[in-house]
Amino acid sequence: MSEKQLSRRKFLSLCGLAATGAALAACAPSPQPTAAATEAAPAATTEATAVVAATPTVAAAVAPKGGATLRYWDGWSGAAETNAWDAITATDEFKEALGDNQFERKENSGGDEALTTAVAGGDPPDTASNFQYLDFMARSMCLPLQDYVNASSVVKQADFFEESWKEGFYKGTQFGIPCYEGFFAFGLFYNGALVEKAGLDPDKPPVTWSEALDWCKKLTVFDSAGNPTTIGLSPYTTEGAGPWTSDGWMVPTSWGWDWFDETTGKFDLNNDKMIDSLNTLKQFVQFIGPDKVAAFYNVSGHDSWGGAMAAGIEVASIQGYWIAGMMAATAPDISKNCKASWLPVPDSRKGVRVQGQRGHLFTIFKGAQNPDLAFKLCEVLQSKPALDAYFKAEGFLPSRPAYVTSVDTSAAPGLDFYVQSIKDTTEWHRPLACEITTYVYDQYTALYDQVNRGTMDAKEAAAELQKRCETEYKNQGFAS
Amino acid sequence: MAKEGILHLSYQERRRLARGLIFVSPWLLGLLLLGAYPLISSIYYSLHRYDLMRPAVFIGLSNYTELFTTDPTFKQALVNTFCYVGIGVPVSIISAFLAATLLNTKMLGRPVFRAIFYFPAIVPATVSATVWSFLLNPQYGAINATLRAFKLPIVPFLTSPTYAMPSVISIAWVWGCGYTMVLFLATLQDVPRELYEAATVDGAGAWHKYWNVTIPMCTPVILFNLVTGLIYGFQDFTFLRLLTNGGPGNATEVFSLELFKNAFEYLRMGKACAMAWVMFIIVVILTVLLFKSSARVVYYADTN
Numbered sequence: 063m064s065e066k067q068l069s070r071r072k073f074l075s076l077c078g079l080a081a082t083g084a085a086l087a088a089c090a091p092s093p094q095p096t097a098a099a100t101e102a103a104p105a106a107t108t109e110a111t112a113v114v115a116a117t118p119t120v121a122a123a124v125a126p127k128g129g130a131t132l133r134y135w136d137g138w139s140g141a142a143e144t145n146a147w148d149a150i151t152a153t154d155e156f157k158e159a160l161g162d163n164q165f166e167r168k169e170n171s172g173g174d175e176a177l178t179t180a181v182a183g184g185d186p187p188d189t190a191s192n193f194q195y196l197d198f199m200a201r202s203m204c205l206p207l208q209d210y211v212n213a214s215s216v217v218k219q220a221d222f223f224e225e226s227w228k229e230g231f232y233k234g235t236q237f238g239i240p241c242y243e244g245f246f247a248f249g250l251f252y253n254g255a256l257v258e259k260a261g262l263d264p265d266k267p268p269v270t271w272s273e274a275l276d277w278c279k280k281l282t283v284f285d286s287a288g289n290p291t292t293i294g295l296s297p298y299t300t301e302g303a304g305p306w307t308s309d310g311w312m313v314p315t316s317w318g319w320d321w322f323d324e325t326t327g328k329f330d331l332n333n334d335k336m337i338d339s340l341n342t343l344k345q346f347v348q349f350i351g352p353d354k355v356a357a358f359y360n361v362s363g364h365d366s367w368g369g370a371m372a373a374g375i376e377v378a379s380i381q382g383y384w385i386a387g388m389m390a391a392t393a394p395d396i397s398k399n400c401k402a403s404w405l406p407v408p409d410s411r412k413g414v415r416v417q418g419q420r421g422h423l424f425t426i427f428k429g430a431q432n433p434d435l436a437f438k439l440c441e442v443l444q445s446k447p448a449l450d451a452y453f454k455a456e457g458f459l460p461s462r463p464a465y466v467t468s469v470d471t472s473a474a475p476g477l478d479f480y481v482q483s484i485k486d487t488t489e490w491h492r493p494l495a496c497e498i499t500t501y502v503y504d505q506y507t508a509l510y511d512q513v514n515r516g517t518m519d520a521k522e523a524a525a526e527l528q529k530r531c532e533t534e535y536k537n538q539g540f541a542s
Numbered sequence: 543m544a545k546e547g548i549l550h551l552s553y554q555e556r557r558r559l560a561r562g563l564i565f566v567s568p569w570l571l572g573l574l575l576l577g578a579y580p581l582i583s584s585i586y587y588s589l590h591r592y593d594l595m596r597p598a599v600f601i602g603l604s605n606y607t608e609l610f611t612t613d614p615t616f617k618q619a620l621v622n623t624f625c626y627v628g629i630g631v632p633v634s635i636i637s638a639f640l641a642a643t644l645l646n647t648k649m650l651g652r653p654v655f656r657a658i659f660y661f662p663a664i665v666p667a668t669v670s671a672t673v674w675s676f677l678l679n680p681q682y683g684a685i686n687a688t689l690r691a692f693k694l695p696i697v698p699f700l701t702s703p704t705y706a707m708p709s710v711i712s713i714a715w716v717w718g719c720g721y722t723m724v725l726f727l728a729t730l731q732d733v734p735r736e737l738y739e740a741a742t743v744d745g746a747g748a749w750h751k752y753w754n755v756t757i758p759m760c761t762p763v764i765l766f767n768l769v770t771g772l773i774y775g776f777q778d779f780t781f782l783r784l785l786t787n788g789g790p791g792n793a794t795e796v797f798s799l800e801l802f803k804n805a806f807e808y809l810r811m812g813k814a815c816a817m818a819w820v821m822f823i824i825v826v827i828l829t830v831l832l833f834k835s836s837a838r839v840v841y842y843a844d845t846n
Binding site for chain 2: 071075078079081082174175178179181182197198201202203285286287288289353354356357358360361498500501504505508511512515517526530533534537538539
């Protein structure tokens with residue numbers, strides 16, 4: 063064979079080379095779009111109309127250059143959420159803010175893990191919702207928003223509940239703005255018809271834990287084999303059953319103490335109040351049986367967020383304001399009989415009316431391609447049409463007193479209590495900015511389970527919780 | 543004699559070598575990028591405090607010492623893992639071997655039975671876990687519904703610390719048994735017939751043939767399944783995550799779950815890397831012990 067002819071061996075070699083080259087070329091990163099303005103250039107607002115309480119209008123800002131895609135990862139999912147966003151994106155305010163750019167909303171089914179990976183990998187969305195905001199704020203993965211806020215005629219501190227506004231701060235820097243939904247965390251929400259059926263007065267709900275336990279025992283129904291078919295109240299399926307960034311923690315709210323000092327980084331978990339709470343709440347489990355309670359709630363969606371109540375197998379649940387709207391939307395037959403009252407408190411604090419301000423935050427990730435456009439979205443979400451869309455589709459309310467007091471509460475029985483509690487609350491609480499909230503939650507859950515099962519003493523559990531949290535806080539590098 | 547070495551290869555040999563390397567380069571690249579790089583990175587990060595977001599801070603062996611001193615759940619996770627592997631793997635191997643023995647006999651519908659035994663292994667683990675969580679559900683699961691119909695107390699399979707681990711082991715066993723059974727079946731069919739004939743001539747009964755011929759001839763595959771079962775058992779994550787997520791009360795909290803939580807929930811990637819290396823060392827030690835102890839009991843046909 064002459065040298066100039068292509069042999070089979072040579073042909074295969076060249077194919078191999080070509081394939082390798084193609085594979086390497088395919089693995090090369092795609093060219094990134096030019097970065098938008100940095101955090102030092104807040105969105106300009108011009109001709110802002112006067113912002114009046116609950117009806118802010120989106121400022122007639124200069125639309126950003128077209129061609130960008132605003133990426134939003136939505137931590138909520140389902141038809142109601144989609145409907146809310148369909149309505150929001152159809153508003154004039156949204157279209158004006160977006161301009162010639164694109165908007166991409168993705169339901170974040172991967173949760174915090176997917177978001178962490180995206181942020182750590184350097185390709186975060188511009189903004190996201192319903193995640194552990196503090197985890198990212200505390201690790202400098204969110205942009206400071208103070209300059210944006212100062213320049214905005216839409217986002218004003220005075221329009222928000224004070225404690226909700228503070229939630230967006232970490233070590234004095236504002237990384238988040240109350241958005242999506244907020245308002246109040248705690249109320250005893252119950253099915254008045256089932257209460258009456260059990261021979262109790264639905265207009266005299268319990269205000270202390272001992273009264274609540276009495277209610278629970280009378281409302282819980284067992285079958286002939288001793289299995290619970292209806293549970294009166296579980297303090298462990300509540301909103302804030304453990305500390306949560308956007309919800310707060312029910313136990314310290316009810317017993318009235320701050321479990322973490324944001325300034326000094328010190329935990330206060332080993333105290334008489336924690337011990338008393340563990341001993342008090344375990345009674346709700348022990349009279350039924352820990353295994354039976356765990357088995358009862360072992361249905362997807364029933365172990366939290368009022369799912370068991372909507373299914374008609376739980377009479378009362380300690381939840382935030384949103385449950386009224388959720389119940390009206392998903393279980394109207396149950397909703398029509400629903401009422402709400404104060405979060406029970408220890409007998410020693412009878413008469414104290416506690417409430418928790420909380421909520422979700424709008425944040426912009428460091429490395430976001432379109433931070434200015436993202437802030438415009440935040441402003442749109444503060445507008446009345448967007449607030450109305452969220453309330454109509456999801457029953458969500460913002461952390462804005464003027465808007466909250468303007469809504470028609472008759473469509474969601476029980477909601478009136480939460481609105482009224484703006485005036486009647488005597489003690490306010492909010493979620494505390496502890497950088498290891500997830501860890502505290504997990505350890506608290508594991509330890510109270512041992513207390514409920516009788517394998518650990520409440521005093522021992524409180525001491526152990528304090529020790530674990532202090533050690534973890536130090537090991538994560540947050541202790542000074 | 544010419545010295546060996548790439549520099550002493552002829553031109554043709556070097557070209558042949560280069561062509562070979564080019565053809566395997568995609569695989570080599572994959573090994574380096576997806577194998578060697580993460581491996582070396584995990585050693586590096588195990589010596590640092592790293593949360594994926596902030597720069598890594600060197601802390602020496604603190605992650606390792608924390609595991610064995612202050613970590614409140616590590617020891618429990620280790621105990622649970624040993625329990626999971628220590629019970630699950632032998633049960634799986636014994637039952638798979640017995641099943642293979644039965645399926646190796648001549649009977650009507652043998653292919654159908656083989657398919658039935660193997661079928662769970664082809665169902666994805668996540669699907670299997672979801673189906674089992676429905677079946678075992680205390681409220682609407684088929685098993686507890688039957689108990690309830692007979693006015694009996696329900697059994698909280700996955701929500702009681704007493705029943706949770708045995709339940710998960712059973713589910714994993716049902717899922718994994720088919721694969722092991724197929725390997726044993728192939729081995730059983732490979733046992734030389736003349737050994738059985740010789741045993742028959744010597745007056746051996748069915749049990750003696752089984753004990754003295756069948757099992758010894760299958761010991762290499764038994765060892766293989768033991769080793770792979772051990773390795774996969776330590777790494778098992780899917781069933782435990784989906785069925786119990788380590789609960790109730792840490793009753794099913796195993797190594798892999800604890801590692802996942804530290805890495806992605808608590809953002810302690812450095813500690814998670816340290817845990818991964820501790821797991822690796824434990825598995826290596828156990829594997830070496832297995833191989834060493836098997837020398838007396840494993841029969842290889844090509845050795846004396």
